[in-house]
Amino acid sequence: MQPPKPLNPNFKEDISASFATFVLMRTIGAALVRVEPGEVDIVLPFRDDLTQQLGYMAAAIISGILDVACGYAAMSLSPPGTTILTVEFKVNLLAPALGERFVARGCVIRPGRNLSVCGGDVLAFKAKEEKIITTMLATMMTVKE
Amino acid sequence: MQPPKPLNPNFKEDISASFATFVLMRTIGAALVRVEPGEVDIVLPFRDDLTQQLGYMAAAIISGILDVACGYAAMSLSPPGTTILTVEFKVNLLAPALGERFVARGCVIRPGRNLSVCGGDVLAFKAKEEKIITTMLATMMTVKE
Amino acid sequence: MQPPKPLNPNFKEDISASFATFVLMRTIGAALVRVEPGEVDIVLPFRDDLTQQLGYMAAAIISGILDVACGYAAMSLSPPGTTILTVEFKVNLLAPALGERFVARGCVIRPGRNLSVCGGDVLAFKAKEEKIITTMLATMMTVKE
Amino acid sequence: MQPPKPLNPNFKEDISASFATFVLMRTIGAALVRVEPGEVDIVLPFRDDLTQQLGYMAAAIISGILDVACGYAAMSLSPPGTTILTVEFKVNLLAPALGERFVARGCVIRPGRNLSVCGGDVLAFKAKEEKIITTMLATMMTVKE
Numbered sequence: 001m002q003p004p005k006p007l008n009p010n011f012k013e014d015i016s017a018s019f020a021t022f023v024l025m026r027t028i029g030a031a032l033v034r035v036e037p038g039e040v041d042i043v044l045p046f047r048d049d050l051t052q053q054l055g056y057m058a059a060a061i062i063s064g065i066l067d068v069a070c071g072y073a074a075m076s077l078s079p080p081g082t083t084i085l086t087v088e089f090k091v092n093l094l095a096p097a098l099g100e101r102f103v104a105r106g107c108v109i110r111p112g113r114n115l116s117v118c119g120g121d122v123l124a125f126k127a128k129e130e131k132i133i134t135t136m137l138a139t140m141m142t143v144k145e
Numbered sequence: 146m147q148p149p150k151p152l153n154p155n156f157k158e159d160i161s162a163s164f165a166t167f168v169l170m171r172t173i174g175a176a177l178v179r180v181e182p183g184e185v186d187i188v189l190p191f192r193d194d195l196t197q198q199l200g201y202m203a204a205a206i207i208s209g210i211l212d213v214a215c216g217y218a219a220m221s222l223s224p225p226g227t228t229i230l231t232v233e234f235k236v237n238l239l240a241p242a243l244g245e246r247f248v249a250r251g252c253v254i255r256p257g258r259n260l261s262v263c264g265g266d267v268l269a270f271k272a273k274e275e276k277i278i279t280t281m282l283a284t285m286m287t288v289k290e
Numbered sequence: 291m292q293p294p295k296p297l298n299p300n301f302k303e304d305i306s307a308s309f310a311t312f313v314l315m316r317t318i319g320a321a322l323v324r325v326e327p328g329e330v331d332i333v334l335p336f337r338d339d340l341t342q343q344l345g346y347m348a349a350a351i352i353s354g355i356l357d358v359a360c361g362y363a364a365m366s367l368s369p370p371g372t373t374i375l376t377v378e379f380k381v382n383l384l385a386p387a388l389g390e391r392f393v394a395r396g397c398v399i400r401p402g403r404n405l406s407v408c409g410g411d412v413l414a415f416k417a418k419e420e421k422i423i424t425t426m427l428a429t430m431m432t433v434k435e
Numbered sequence: 436m437q438p439p440k441p442l443n444p445n446f447k448e449d450i451s452a453s454f455a456t457f458v459l460m461r462t463i464g465a466a467l468v469r470v471e472p473g474e475v476d477i478v479l480p481f482r483d484d485l486t487q488q489l490g491y492m493a494a495a496i497i498s499g500i501l502d503v504a505c506g507y508a509a510m511s512l513s514p515p516g517t518t519i520l521t522v523e524f525k526v527n528l529l530a531p532a533l534g535e536r537f538v539a540r541g542c543v544i545r546p547g548r549n550l551s552v553c554g555g556d557v558l559a560f561k562a563k564e565e566k567i568i569t570t571m572l573a574t575m576m577t578v579k580e
Contacts, residue, residue, distance in 0.1 A: 024203040027194045049172045052213075058169040059231050060209020067204055068197075086204050087405065088429055090235035090380055090525040090572055092552045094545040109570055110529040114404070115377065115431075117527045117570065135544055135552065137525055137572040139378055139429060141405075232550065233574055235380040235427055235525055237407045239400040254425055255384040259549070260522065260576075262382045262425065280399055280407065282380055282427040284523055284574060286550075314493040317484045339462045342503075348459040349521050350499020357494050358487075376494050380525035 004038040004111055008080040015040070015072050018083060022068065030065050032072070038108040040072040045101045057097035062104075062122050066091065066136045069106030070118035074140035077111040083145045087115065089138035097133050099124030106136075116140045149183040149256055153225040160185070160217045163228060167213065175210050177217070183253040185217040190246045202242035204279075207249075207267050211236065211281045214251030215263035219285040222256040228290045232260065234283035242278050244269030251281075261285045294328040294401055298370040305330070305362045308373060312358065320355050322362070328398040330362040335391045347387035349424075352394075352412050356381065356426045359396030360408035364430035367401040373435045377405065379428035387423050389414030396426075406430045439473040439546055443515040450475070450507045453518060457503065465500050467507070473543040475507040480536045492532035497539075497557050501526065501571045504541030505553035509575035512546040518580045522550065524573035532568050534559030541571075551575045 008014060012035045019025060019032045025042070028050055034041035042065045044057075052058040071084040078084065106120035122134040153159060157180045164170060164177045170187070173195055179186035187210045189202075197203040216229040223229065251265035267279040298304060302325045309315060309322045315332070318340055324331035332355045334347075342348040361374040368374065396410035412424040443449060447470045454460060454467045460477070463485055469476035477500045479492075487493040506519040513519065541555035557569040 018198045022198045022203070023194055023196045024205060049168055051168045053163045053167045053228060054230075058167070058209060059212050059234075060169060060205050064203065064205020064209065083198060085199075086238050088235065088237040088378065088407075089204075090233065092233040092544075092572060092574065093231050094552055109527075110567065117378075117529055119570070119572075132545065135554070135572065137527060137554075137570065139527065233523065233552075237399075237427060237429065239407055254382075255422065262384055262523075264425070264427075277400065280409070280427065282382060282409075282425065284382065308488045312488045312493070313484055313486045314495060339458055341458045343453045343457045343518060344520075348457070348499065349502055349524075350459060350495050354493060354495020354499065373488060375489075376528050378525065378527040379494075380523065382523040383521050 004077050004108060006037045006077055008078065010080065011076045015075055019072065025068065028061060035072065035076060037076050038073055040069045040076060040106050042069045042104045043101055046099060057102065059093055062097045062102060062134050063091040063136065065104040066106060066120050066122050066134060067138060069104040070120050070136060070138045071140055073106040073108050073118050074116040077108055078142045081145055082142045085141045085143055087139040087141050089136055091134055091136045093134050095131060095133045097124060099126040101125050114142055149222050149253060151182045151222055153223065155225065156221045160220055164217065170213065173206060180217065180221060182221050183218055185214045185221060185251050187214045187249045188246055191244060202247065204238055207242045207247060207279050208236040208281065210249040211251060211265050211267050211279060212283060214249040215265050215281060215283045216285055218251040218253050218263050219261040222253055223287045226290055227287045230286045230288055232284040232286050234281055236279055236281045238279050240276060240278045242269060244271040246270050259287055294367050294398060296327045296367055298368065300370065301366045305365055309362065315358065318351060325362065325366060327366050328363055330359045330366060330396050332359045332394045333391055336389060347392065349383055352387045352392060352424050353381040353426065355394040356396060356410050356412050356424060357428060359394040360410050360426060360428045361430055363396040363398050363408050364406040367398055368432045371435055372432045375431045375433055377429040377431050379426055381424055381426045383424055385421060385423045387414060389416040391415050404432060439512050439543060441472045441512055443513065445515065446511045450510055454507065460503065463496060470507065470511060472511050473508055475504045475511060475541050477504045477539045478536055481534060492537065494528055497532045497537060497569050498526040498571065500539040501541060501555050501557050501569060502573060504539040505555050505571060505573045506575055508541040508543050508553050509551040512543055513577045516580055517577045520576045520578055522574040522576050524571055526569055526571045528569050530566060530568045532559060534561040536560050549577055
């Protein structure tokens with residue numbers, strides 16, 4: 001496949017600016033680390049205050065950063081002056097969310113004027129090891145800002 | 146349908162004790178407010194530090210409390226000495242997560258020894274008004290604690 | 291909740307006419323048996339030529355009639371001159387699809403001008419017994435015919 | 436990633452034998468065309484009697500062959516003497532199912548003793564052109580035959 005072509009020449013700046021206003025990402029310590037056409041990475045270090053009853057990072061947080069990565073992946077291919085809302089997503093939690101840090105990579109599977117379909121994974125990193133712990137399939141909607 | 150019968154006579158206490166160790170719930174200010182056989186409610190007041198780029202509560206948080214409500218609904222019908230892990234879930238975000246507080250209600254659709262299928266909704270409350278803002282369909286796995 | 295109000299006074303006739311052109315439904319022997327605002331039932335008798343490797347009705351068929359019931363439920367609340375396409379759906383297969391006949395009931399959870407969110411179940415009937423065997427959560431799109 | 440290792444040395448024969456008893460696949464004219472460890476392809480020629488109200492192949496059929504491809508992908512990594520049941524799946528329908536033939540490719544994302552997570556796509560072929568029309572994320576369960 002040819003790489004998808006951005007409709008917004010300033011998509012990187014616009015996504016960074018939007019992410020900066022996404023308060024939850026700051027609250028949990030997530031950072032936007034890579035923005036390419038149709039592909040966005042968000043990184044999150046492990047934090048005790050975000051864990052569930054067995055000490056793993058909670059599904060809410062892991063699926064949450066992946067949803068946001070998918071949304072910004074969709075935004076990278078959307079026209080200027082738009083933002084993205086999640087219509088729906090489905091996640092499979094493949095393995096316990098244990099590790100020093102987590103990287104959520106969201107990708108556009110099929111861009112669309114109104115609806116984009118995105119997919120992505122979260123990788124957990126521990127020492128030298130990396131492991132897929134979560135996978136998502138999501139539908140995103142482009143809306144005027 | 147007849148109401149489902151709990152296998153664990155202490156399910157209320159065990160769920161409360163488990164919820165108390167679910168650190169993320171405390172971090173975001175969520176409370177377990179109702180535990181019945183096959184049905185659990187979690188309430189969350191609106192908080193600015195949990196919002197997304199448009200000022201609504203982030204999908205991570207809304208779907209997160211609903212996932213937890215579904216998980217504990219499954220646990221209410223599971224044997225003593227077990228806990229619940231989420232295998233997967235799918236959420237539809239129906240309306241902006243705006244309101245003074247949010248109530249996630251998780252229900253068991255089909256209990257099972259290993260896998261339980263659960264569904265649930267999040268209601269947003271604002272003044273006298275209430276509104277369904279999110280709906281979920283999820284698969285939960287019972288594991289020995 | 292108040293019952294949803296149809297925008298198309300002829301929704302019953304239009305849905306019946308559309309269903310009559312849905313060739314697969316005729317091929318598998320499915321019938322449209324109930325059309326109300328926001329709710330549609332499709333019935334399918336058991337047939338050996340639609341089974342999977344263990345002799346149950348195949349997931350394709352059971353989820354297929356439920357998808358169609360959900361789609362027409364959305365159409366019952368859509369404006370005249372429109373039809374429905376499925377954006378996505380998720381099904382949980384709760385129990386083996388065994389029985390003399392199956393009834394798929396699709397319901398609109400949240401109607402929308404462009405997107406409607408629907409849910410539904412398939413019941414299996416055997417002698418006097420009935421059982422939920424499948425549940426779905428789906429996103430439907432209204433398009434001009 | 437290293438390629439997954441089959442636990443059943445006769446997985447190809449066993450999957451072919453199981454597919455031969457999957458009556459619906461014969462009914463609709465689907466063929467098993469490729470079985471590798473963790474990856475299975477099913478091909479289906481276009482047929483008028485499997486279409487929906489706009490003349491496209493019905494979602495039931497397209498998602499059905501993909502579900503079966505995912506299930507046999509899981510079976511390719513399962514122990515001898517087992518078969519696969521679908522726990523749940525989610526599909527996004529990306530484009531109208533038009534074409535001369537359709538190829539469903541199911542892949543194992545994470546194999547498991549009891550549960551395997553699979554993903555896959557359906558490609559539509561028309562003249563020289565190919566196009567992704569559907570994508571799936573599914574949970575499969577290994578059961579003793």
